[in-house]
Amino acid sequence: MGRKNNGKKGDRKKSGHPHKTHNEYKGKLEITRSGMGFVIVEGLETDILVRPSDFNSAMHGDTVRVRLKEDRGGKRKQGVVVGVSERKQSEFVGKLEMNKGFAFFVAEGDKRMPDIYIPEKAFNNATENDRVVVRVKEWSDDKSKRPVGEVVSILNAGDANDMAMKEILLEAGFPIEFPDEVMEEAARIPDAIPESEIKKRKDFRDVLTFTIDPVDAKDFDDALSIKVLKNGNYQIGVHIADVSYYVQPDTALDEFAYKKATSVYLPDRVNPMLPEHISNVLCSLRPNEDKLTFSAVFEMSPKGAVKKYWLGRTAIHSNHRFTYEEVQEIIEKETGIYSDEILLLNSIARRLRAKRFDAGAINFSSTEVRFKLDEKGKPIGIVVKESKESHQLIEEFMLLANKFVAQHVSKIEVAKKPIPFPYRVHDLPNEEKMLPFMAFAKKFGHKFDTSSPEKIAESFNTMLKDVQGKPEQHVLEQLGIRTMAKAAYTTDNIGHYGLGFENYCHFTSPIRRYPDVMVHRVLEEILSGKVHPDKKMEAKCKHCSERERAAMEAERAANKYKQVEYMRDFLGEEFEGVISGVAAFGFWVETIEHKCEGMVSITSLAEYDEFRLVDTDYSLVGMRSGRKFRMGDKVRIKVIAANLEKRQLDYEWVLTATVDEEERTTIQEKPKQKTKRKKKKSEE
Known part of the structure; x- marks a missing residue:
């Protein structure tokens, strides 16, 4: 597996700091619970301290310009915010305090922010003390003027789950409503596909095509087609929803999609990147409907070798919509609708997978845990999703398409320079x-x-x-x-270590990922011979990587909320678990039965021994007893607290009969030993 990284990450030009202009820096503002702010500047060794009086209109998570104050000999640089380059968040959850003809919106949470002025015309039927979502319409750098906002929605005080999920999304910078101008643009897009557009494309409507997706999916953004060729090879098409046809640059629709950059999947809802009419209707590759697609079409031998490939815009007509479960049953029983085609595709996918691992891909398997929810969103059970052959079938053909698109683009140059392109890269292990x-x-x-x-x-x-x-x-x-390392988007094509690919990108999910839309646009320019290199591509890649991380954090926070909500019904009960992490202040345990993770605090272990963290062994070790709590060990715990507001589970370690008898005696006698030592020391 080759690597294309000729330089080190983080190399800087000799001309100076890339985020500094004169005495100003650009970075991200983080506000602590105490109210103090720190601007984190990439490449700067120490953060810049900003006092609350110097935030101006900036808030937690904003990208800001900060001017350094006069150096007074302190260890840390201090500064004042002089402008906001990018707002992390424009919608907030809080309460209304009504006045005659206007109201003030008071935000909730522990991050400092100014009250927002709401004119009467923007109340949207909200009244005193209503818990609402407010969108800021006007910001002001003038300290004497408050931001101006409008009520977007009134939250149902009786639906704690809905409020919690919306707060998680907003805290991560994902708006929960589409602006009116975005919805209007989406509504104006005609449902009917012009015949003139189909004539510009390669027509696959007569080729057997189907989709394979989760049972509850509505946005089908990929489909497979298969056709037997006269030479005994197979023509296999990977067809992807042509979002870039519907979402044009320099529109409100495109700008808002770029801002979000990704859909967010919470336990009880999807926060989509695109309005439902586009994601679930216009672009969704629904069965028995003509659809516009961008495709990677391969001529493959029965052994899975790619003989030829073609990339371009197409029109398809899906013959059938499969769920993963249905395809898995066909694979296992070798019978069912289109079983010959499914089994053939699976045979080729197996070969592609084996070849990928032989070439250096790493075979990390992941078990996905999801909650079964009742009609109100309350978790009532756990579902463990395994990656089966039906999932791997789709995965291998999506990987193949992504790889060949990136490979094709990597060979193209304009003015002897590579085309700026959003590669998906994965660096070497640290x-x-x-x-x-x-x-x-x-x-x-x-x-x-x-x-x-x-x-x-x-x-x-x-x-x-x-x-x-x-x-x-x-x-x-x-x-x-x-x-x-964490995978990311960048124009620096260093390859994808985990997959073992020298060239890789995201081409196959444009309904839910903005980088895929960017890939489609660059590829279309190359295929049409009208390439316009995007000088802002690297900044766009960085933004998409950041939004992807924010979405993952929101998804983790929402899953944690559901874990806490679920385990509240088991307070005081004991369960078997596995130590899933260790730290100086305690260790985390994931219950085997529920896959719910909680913390065993080191203070709760104090009655048994004094424990110290041993980094190299991923363990906490008792200083006197030698008792070890190591990552991966099985332990028994009791659920002692479940705090929904903090999304925090607290467990207590239970001393059981399975602990070695000698160790048990040592642990139980420890307090007495400690008393004797203290007495001896006082006598000395």
Whole structure:
């Protein structure tokens, strides 16, 4: 597996700091619970302190311009915000305080922000003390003027779940409503496809085509077609919803989609990147309807070798909509509608998957946990989703399309320079993280060859194969994932280490990811021969990576809320669990039965011993008893607290009969020993 990174990440031009102009810096403002602010500037060793009186109109998460104050000899630079470049959040949850002819909106949460002025015409039927969502329409840098806003929606005080989910989205910077101008633009797009547009495209409407998606999906953004060729090979098409046909640059629709950059999937809802009419109707590749698509079409041998490929805009007509469960049943029973085609595609997908791992891809498996919810969104059970062959079938053909699109673009140059393009990259493992992990894995008999990136990947795969079904499987898989770099979007094509690809991008999900829309637009320019290099592409990639991380954090927060809500029904009960993380202040335990994670605080262990963190062993160790709580260990816990507001579960370790008898005696006698030592010290 080759690497294309010729320089080091973070290299700076000699001309100066990239985020500094004269005595000003550009960075992200983070406001602590105490109210103090810090501007984090990329490449600057220390953050810039900003006092609340110097925020001006800036708020937590905003990208700001900050001017340094006169150096008074302190260790930390201090500054004042002189402008806001980008707002993280424009919608907020809080309460209304009514006055005659106007109201003030008072935001909730622990992050400082000014009250928002709401004129009477913008109340939207809200009244005194209503809990509402407000959108800011006007910001002012004048300290004497408050931001001006409008009530977007009134929250149902009796629906705590709805309020919590909306707060999570807004805190992460994802608006919960589409602005009127966006909805109007979406409504104006005609449903009917002009015949003139179909004539410009390759017509696949007569080729057998179907979609495979989750049972509850409504936005079908990919479809597969298959056709037997006269030479014995197969023509396999990967057809992707042509969002870029409907969402044009420099429109309110496009600007808002770019701002969000991704759909967000919470346990009980989807916060979509695009309005429902586009994502679920116009672009969704629904069965028995003509649809516009952007396609990667491959001529493949029965053994899965790509002989030829074609990229371009197409028209399709899906013959059938499959769920993953239906396809899995066809694979297992070898019978059913279009079973020959499904089994053939699965056979090729298996070969593609094996070839990918042989070439250096890392075979990390993931188990997805979802809550079963009642009609009010309350969790009533746990569903564990496994990655089966039906999922892997779709995954392999999507990976193939993404790889070939990136590979095609990487060969094109304009004025002897690569075209700015949103590659999806994954860097080499961090050496500092790898060393303690390798030492830990060695305790279970797993050795790593670090002579090359390829050998590291090979070692990972050997370990992952060997630990299947063993007690240490979960901990080594989780720790292995944590040693990996985070995938991101960038114009710097360094390859994708985890997949083992030299070229990779996201082409296959434009309904829910904005980078895919950018990929479609660049590819269309290349295919039409009218390339206009986007000088802002790297900044757009950075924005999309940041929004992706924010969406993941929102999804984690929402899942945590559901875990806490679910475990409230089990306060005082005991369960078996696995230690999922350790820190100096305690350890986390994930219950085996519910997959719900909580914290066992080190203070709750004080009656047994004094525990210290041993980083290299991912464990807490008792100073006197030698009792060890190591990541991956099975323990018994009691649920002692479930705080929905903080989204926090507290567990207590339960001393059980399974603890070694000698260790049990040592732990139980410890307080007496401590008393004797104190007495002896006083006598001395």
